[in-house]
Amino acid sequence: MKLDGSCRCGAVRFSLNSPTPVPFMHCYCSICRKSAGGGGFAINLGGDADTLQVLQGKEAVATWRAPMEDQDHPGKTHLGPSHRHFCSRCGTALWAEDPAWPELVHPFASAIDTPLPVPPERVHIMLDFKAPWVTVPTGPGEVHFARYPDYSLEDWHRRHGLLDR
Numbered sequence: 001m002k003l004d005g006s007c008r009c010g011a012v013r014f015s016l017n018s019p020t021p022v023p024f025m026h027c028y029c030s031i032c033r034k035s036a037g038g039g040g041f042a043i044n045l046g047g048d049a050d051t052l053q054v055l056q057g058k059e060a061v062a063t064w065r066a067p068m069e070d071q072d073h074p075g076k077t078h079l080g081p082s083h084r085h086f087c088s089r090c091g092t093a094l095w096a097e098d099p100a101w102p103e104l105v106h107p108f109a110s111a112i113d114t115p116l117p118v119p120p121e122r123v124h125i126m127l128d129f130k131a132p133w134v135t136v137p138t139g140p141g142e143v144h145f146a147r148y149p150d151y152s153l154e155d156w157h158r159r160h161g162l163l164d165r
Contacts, residue, residue, distance in 0.1 A: 001164045003047065005094065005111040007087035012057035012094060016105060019165045020046035020153040023109040024119035028130035031066045035084060036093035036108050040134030041124070043109035045116075046153040049097060052105050062088035120160055125149060 001021040006013045023043045027033075032042035054061060064086070065079040082098045095107040109116060121141040128146045130136065136144065143149075149156075157163040 001114070003045070003107060003112050003114045005107055006113055007057070007060070007090050007092035007094065007111065009087065009090035009092075011060040011089045012087045012092070013055040014094065014107075015051075015053050015055060016047040016049075016095075016107065017051040018045055018047040018107070019163055020157045021114075021164060022117045022119045022157060022160075022162050024121060024156060025123045025125060025153065027125050028134065028136075029126035030129050031080075031084075032126075033129075033131060035066075035086075036110060040131050042093070044096060044106040044153075045109055045112065047095075047105045047107055049103055049105040052095070057087070060088050061085050061094065117162070123149060123156065 001018050002015060003018050003021060004015045023045060026041040026043055028041045033040055036042040063083050065083060067077040068080040070076040070078050081100060082096050084096045085094045086092060087094060092111055093108045094111050095105050097105045121143055122137065123143045123145065124136050125145045125148055127136060127144055154163060
């Protein structure tokens with residue numbers, strides 16, 4: 001599925017192809033929550049990195065890397081590997097990428113202008129890190145994980161017959 005996205009102020013427009021366009025996974029980690037999650041979570045989609053095109057506003061796209069606690073040295077931090085791209089003019093979170101998976105790019109669903117499919121279920125991840133004020137939906141179609149699930153975006157889409165390849 002071809003996705004078109006933009007920032008709030010209109011300075012940045014981008015497009016990419018996504019074989020995994022269903023916004024099913026809500027991430028409650030502090031990085032996603034604080035950088036792109038007004039509801040206490042953020043939703044990342046999956047995309048093919050080699051199809052990402054910044055159509056307008058390349059000069060307005062800025063990047064940051066989140067500080068992470070150093071597991072070998074408590075109390076010390078290092079920059080995490082993921083590069084998070086945002087509009088330097090309005091702050092809209094646009095997409096994230098990680099050098100460990102150079103073939104992938106993860107646009108934030110909130111920056112996508114293309115109508116997205118409604119997911120058959122919602123997966124809530126990184127619940128060990130959710131803000132105390134956030135109420136996570138429960139019941140049929142609501143799946144919960146303390147950390148990461150044991151499957152990928154692609155695996156989930158394939159399992160539900162929604163993989164667009």
